[in-house]
Amino acid sequence: MTDGHENAARFIKAFNAHDEDAMRVLTHPNATVAAPGNVYLRGVEATGYAIKWLKACPDGKLTVKNELVCGEWVVEEVIFEGTHQGPLDSPIGVIPATGKRLVVNAVLITRYESDLALETRISFDQVDVLTQLGAMRTLATASV
Secondary structure, eight states: OOOHHHHHHHHHHHHHTTOHHHHHHTEEEEEEEEETTTEEEEGGGGGHHHHHHHHHSTTOEEEEEEEEEETTEEEEEEEEEEEOOSOEEETTEEEOOOOOEEEEEEEEEEEEETTEEEEEEEEEOHHHHHHHTTHHHHHHHHTO
């Protein structure tokens, strides 16, 4: 078995290469993903969350700033960077491409089993993302 650091690094490498097949191979068949906005995905849909971000930001990439490994758990402080060029699902609905650059600080907490991501929790500031995309102005105007 590979250690947690190597498992996490392989997933980040696949994400940055936009390699959907590799991300699926590195994800356990019974995987779960929980993310802001009441996102909860299970099984084959689990990699869909990462793929959704890459489709919305085709130049998207993750940079690991800090990492903590404890047994089967890996906690990573990451920065997601990309240009919003496609539709992005959000708590306020689908946001059409804005052409704006996103820089999102996030935390990934992942548990690995048999070298595969079994459980992932993603945390980031949704308001920050909506503000960067200009959607907060739209939301504020709509509520007046």
